[in-house]
Amino acid sequence: MALLESSNLTMRFGGLTAVDDFNLRLLPGELVGLIGPNGAGKTTVFNMLTGRIRPSSGSILFHTDQQVNIIGLKPNRVNRLGIARTFQNIQLLPELSVLENVMMAWHGRLKSPFWAPIFGLPSYRREEEAMIEGSLELLDRVDLLDLVDTEAGNLAYGQQRRLEIVRALATRPSLLLLDEPAAGMNPNETNDLMRLILEIKQDFSLTILLIEHDMKFVMGLCERLIVLDHGVTIAEGLPEEIRRNEQVITAYLGERRRADH
Amino acid sequence: MTFQLFLQQLINGLGLGSLYGLIAIGYTMVYGILRLINFAHGDVMMMSTYFAFFGVSIFALPWWVAALLAMILTGLLGISIDQGAYRPLRRASRISALITAIGVSFFLENAALVVFGSRPRAFYRPEMFRAIWHFGDISLLSLTGYTILITLCLLVIVYFIVYKTRMGMAMRAVSKDMHTVPLMGIDLNRVVAFTFGLGSVIAAVGGILWAMKYPQIEPLMGIIPGLKAFVAAVLGGIGNVFGAVLGGFILGITEILLVAFWPELSGYRDAFAFLLLILVLIFRPTGIMGEDLPE
Amino acid sequence: MKDAMQYRQARQRWSTKNRRRNRILTLAAVLCTCGLLFFANRFADEYQIRILNMVAIYITLAVSYNLINGITGQFSLEPNAFVALGAYSSALLTMTPMEKGMNFIIDPCAPWLAQICVPFLPAVIFGGLMAAFFALLMGFPVFRVRGDYLAIVTLGFGEVIRVVANNLQTVTNGPLGLKGIAPYTDLWWTWGLAFVTLFVIIRLVNSSYGRALKAIRENELAAESMGINSFRHKLLAFSMAAFFEGMAGAMLAHLITTISPMLFTFFLTFNLLIIIVLGGLGSLTGSVIAAIAFTWGSELLRAVEEPTDIFGWFTIPGIPGMRMVIFAVILIAAMLFWREGIMGRKEFSWGWLFGLVPGGKQKKSV
Numbered sequence: 001m002a003l004l005e006s007s008n009l010t011m012r013f014g015g016l017t018a019v020d021d022f023n024l025r026l027l028p029g030e031l032v033g034l035i036g037p038n039g040a041g042k043t044t045v046f047n048m049l050t051g052r053i054r055p056s057s058g059s060i061l062f063h064t065d066q067q068v069n070i071i072g073l074k075p076n077r078v079n080r081l082g083i084a085r086t087f088q089n090i091q092l093l094p095e096l097s098v099l100e101n102v103m104m105a106w107h108g109r110l111k112s113p114f115w116a117p118i119f120g121l122p123s124y125r126r127e128e129e130a131m132i133e134g135s136l137e138l139l140d141r142v143d144l145l146d147l148v149d150t151e152a153g154n155l156a157y158g159q160q161r162r163l164e165i166v167r168a169l170a171t172r173p174s175l176l177l178l179d180e181p182a183a184g185m186n187p188n189e190t191n192d193l194m195r196l197i198l199e200i201k202q203d204f205s206l207t208i209l210l211i212e213h214d215m216k217f218v219m220g221l222c223e224r225l226i227v228l229d230h231g232v233t234i235a236e237g238l239p240e241e242i243r244r245n246e247q248v249i250t251a252y253l254g255e256r257r258r259a260d261h
Numbered sequence: 262m263t264f265q266l267f268l269q270q271l272i273n274g275l276g277l278g279s280l281y282g283l284i285a286i287g288y289t290m291v292y293g294i295l296r297l298i299n300f301a302h303g304d305v306m307m308m309s310t311y312f313a314f315f316g317v318s319i320f321a322l323p324w325w326v327a328a329l330l331a332m333i334l335t336g337l338l339g340i341s342i343d344q345g346a347y348r349p350l351r352r353a354s355r356i357s358a359l360i361t362a363i364g365v366s367f368f369l370e371n372a373a374l375v376v377f378g379s380r381p382r383a384f385y386r387p388e389m390f391r392a393i394w395h396f397g398d399i400s401l402l403s404l405t406g407y408t409i410l411i412t413l414c415l416l417v418i419v420y421f422i423v424y425k426t427r428m429g430m431a432m433r434a435v436s437k438d439m440h441t442v443p444l445m446g447i448d449l450n451r452v453v454a455f456t457f458g459l460g461s462v463i464a465a466v467g468g469i470l471w472a473m474k475y476p477q478i479e480p481l482m483g484i485i486p487g488l489k490a491f492v493a494a495v496l497g498g499i500g501n502v503f504g505a506v507l508g509g510f511i512l513g514i515t516e517i518l519l520v521a522f523w524p525e526l527s528g529y530r531d532a533f534a535f536l537l538l539i540l541v542l543i544f545r546p547t548g549i550m551g552e553d554l555p556e
Numbered sequence: 557m558k559d560a561m562q563y564r565q566a567r568q569r570w571s572t573k574n575r576r577r578n579r580i581l582t583l584a585a586v587l588c589t590c591g592l593l594f595f596a597n598r599f600a601d602e603y604q605i606r607i608l609n610m611v612a613i614y615i616t617l618a619v620s621y622n623l624i625n626g627i628t629g630q631f632s633l634e635p636n637a638f639v640a641l642g643a644y645s646s647a648l649l650t651m652t653p654m655e656k657g658m659n660f661i662i663d664p665c666a667p668w669l670a671q672i673c674v675p676f677l678p679a680v681i682f683g684g685l686m687a688a689f690f691a692l693l694m695g696f697p698v699f700r701v702r703g704d705y706l707a708i709v710t711l712g713f714g715e716v717i718r719v720v721a722n723n724l725q726t727v728t729n730g731p732l733g734l735k736g737i738a739p740y741t742d743l744w745w746t747w748g749l750a751f752v753t754l755f756v757i758i759r760l761v762n763s764s765y766g767r768a769l770k771a772i773r774e775n776e777l778a779a780e781s782m783g784i785n786s787f788r789h790k791l792l793a794f795s796m797a798a799f800f801e802g803m804a805g806a807m808l809a810h811l812i813t814t815i816s817p818m819l820f821t822f823f824l825t826f827n828l829l830i831i832i833v834l835g836g837l838g839s840l841t842g843s844v845i846a847a848i849a850f851t852w853g854s855e856l857l858r859a860v861e862e863p864t865d866i867f868g869w870f871t872i873p874g875i876p877g878m879r880m881v882i883f884a885v886i887l888i889a890a891m892l893f894w895r896e897g898i899m900g901r902k903e904f905s906w907g908w909l910f911g912l913v914p915g916g917k918q919k920k921s922v
Contacts, residue, residue, distance in 0.1 A: 108783025117763030
């Protein structure tokens with residue numbers, strides 16, 4: 001039984017095929033990396049898996065034993081099913097506090113109706129307490145406890161990245177999609193991040209799919225890699241296999257050559 | 262209702278729809294590239310009629326010179342509204358630009374009330390637009406015929422500009438993705454200014470024809486046509502100039518036929534466009550010819 | 557994990573202590589206002605009482621309007637439509653069959669309506685519910701598709717209300733409007749509604765729902781990806797705003813006692829837009845302050861429309877309509893140069909006030 005299975009996933013924008021025939025099978029507890037040069041369609045895959053965009057064709061099943069179809073669901077529904085994500089360009093709410101940013105991720109699960117807080121019903125107050133407590137615990141894990149009342153926009157870059165991960169965790173996902181979590185981090189921060197990812201994967205029994213450019217990071221962390229180039233899957237396998245794969249090397253060299261120009 | 266009468270109403274509807282379409286072109290182009298509902302557009306059209314009116318009545322210009330001058334002045338007005346009021350807010354939140362737009366609209370209306378007075382003014386209808394054309398049993402005011410012809414001609418010109426010129430290519434590129442355009446070496450600001458200018462000039466044509474049709478003008482005359490033209494733009498598919506004119510035609514024809522079939526509903530005529538807008542949003546949010554614009 | 561526990565406990569002790577203090581202070585402030593109203597009721601002249609009533613109605617309207625525009629960030633131009641809806645609904649409900657007979661002189665009142673007569677409070681609530689109902693009807697298609705059509709749809713709806721009020725002779729009495737509506741509204745009603753509106757909307761905004769609304773305003777993409785159903789929350793904010801606007805309309809009808817389709821023009825909405833922009837989009841405190849200032853200020857601005865005598869030497873002729881031009885300029889200038897407004901997105905809190913007093917201890921606000 002797979003946690004998530006996509007078959008023949010294709011996304012066309014106008015005449016351009018951003019992702020072509022993408023097949024993915026994630027087993028529970030896996031940590032898989034999705035790599036490839038810029039513009040290969042990695043984020044488009046994430047957007048399809050989270051309901052942000054509707055694929056042109058193909059299917060996505062979540063919990064293959066229960067056959068939960070994700071195609072056509074809105075992002076908030078997909079999130080409620082248990083798929084959470086972070087973004088390549090950080091998408092926090094800069095004017096709200098760190099604590100509020102995490103608490104917001106609880107809202108989708110809130111049981112109290114809107115009039116409960118207006119009348120100050122105890123049921124709502126209990127939920128709010130649980131929200132605060134849970135958020136503080138999560139923030140403690142990523143060393144942001146001292147900054148709970150800071151505006152999220154004022155955090156350092158690495159802190160913002162961690163806050164985004166925590167916020168995703170607060171929605172209680174079973175599958176976590178991380179879009180370039182290490183981008184812009186220094187080697188120390190990257191090492192901490194690797195440790196953090198392994199830790200939360202263990203503690204929250206997560207399955208993780210991540211996009212990353214930092215090869216050391218990917219090779220050191222992921223159990224399995226999928227390589228995309230121009231929307232096409234060109235290789236799939238263990239990190240060592242990918243490292244030696246001719247096609248992958250060409251794709252990356254091609255990019256470097258493009259970048260040199 | 263006889264078939265002749267039906268044809269007669271159909272042509273009247275096309276005439277009215279042309280006017281909606283001409284105003285809608287400006288709405289749809291601006292929304293297409295900036296995602297901004299330019300609330301002031303209807304009032305810009307109103308201003309064009311006053312330009313033409315004063316050209317004829319005060320400066321005693323021949324009507325076509327006054328009309329041309331009014332078109333140019335209206336184009337400049339459109340550009341200066343964009344540069345003065347909207348441009349500083351390009352990077353601000355979308356709600357800021359919308360609030361400013363409604364402010365500009367309210368300003369034009371009330372400044373016109375103060376300066377021009379609230380009394381409606383009779384608008385000059387030139388000789389060539391007064392003739393009655395006869396086609397069998399159908400008789401037609403030449404103005405209506407010219408209105409439809411002018412609309413179709415302008416549509417061809419706009420098509421040429423949007424699809425065959427460099428500027429048009431830039432406009433379409435901006436409407437797809439505003440942020441990558443500066444990377445392509447296109448001056449975003451010039452594209453936007455051009456769009457406002459073009460839209461305003463076409464609205465001026467619509468406004469002058471509108472004024473000749475009724476034939477009177479007043480400072481609040483732009484509000485209802487403006488609202489309806491926006492409905493036409495949404496109906497045709499926002500961002501698409503053909504859609505705008507098509508939406509205008511459909512709106513004009515259904516409005517005229519509705520009143521022709523159910524005269525007792527004529528009081529609700531202005532509410533009908535709104536109902537149509539809601540129906541479009543429910544059943545075909547992208548409009549007839551529209552594609553899904555990225556937010 | 558121990559850290560978080562300790563932290564939370566300390567935090568909670570601090571916040572419960574403050575919450576109790578704040579509650580007492582808020583109650584005291586409300587009682588003070590009530591005292592002032594009591595005196596105003598006895599000693600103020602008719603004109604002053606009228607202004608005080610208008611201040612309260614404007615507070616109600618501005619705070620609800622800010623809920624959808626400022627807190628949720630969905631640009632809407634609805635108030636005049638919902639005020640009209642609430643005004644007509646409640647006025648028609650409170651009129652006795654005899655009063656209706658005297659009003660409907662061209663066409664008789666529709667039979668299903670003619671015999672209805674209910675007390676003031678249910679009529680006011682019904683006015684609010686009517687507005688909320690139409691808000692749901694409009695919000696449903698709009699929020700499903702594109703939020704930015706909301707402005708044009710609500711603007712159009714205002715026109716529709718006017719058209720219907722003019723044409724539905726047997727229900728609204730057409731262009732003649734309704735005269736002799738019972739003058740139930742007094743300071744207690746208007747200020748009572750203002751307090752209830754403030755209470756409800758502040759509680760909502762400070763709850764998890766308020767966080768969701770702000771999240772939608774700041775970053776809808778992120779909000780939806782975190783499981784927030786933006787469609788339902790926009791509908792909630794819009795219909796709640798409509799509910800209070802409808803009730804404010806009911807108050808207005810029973811305050812001025814004569815309503816007609818011409819009364820509820822876009823000018824009302826425009827005034828409110830200026831209020832929430834100057835107060836700060838997203839700040840309820842700002843809306844209250846600006847509503848008070850604006851109601852007084854616009855009374856003063858009437859001067860520009862009347863001839864002004866300067867020391868008896870010469871007279872500047874008043875320019876009718878100039879006030880609206882000035883309002884438009886104020887709004888545009890505020891958007892271009894002063895987008896923050898008075899309060900930005902900040903809110904008044906007792907903790908902040910204590911921070912101002914030297915020696916008053918001020919920790920992180922919760």
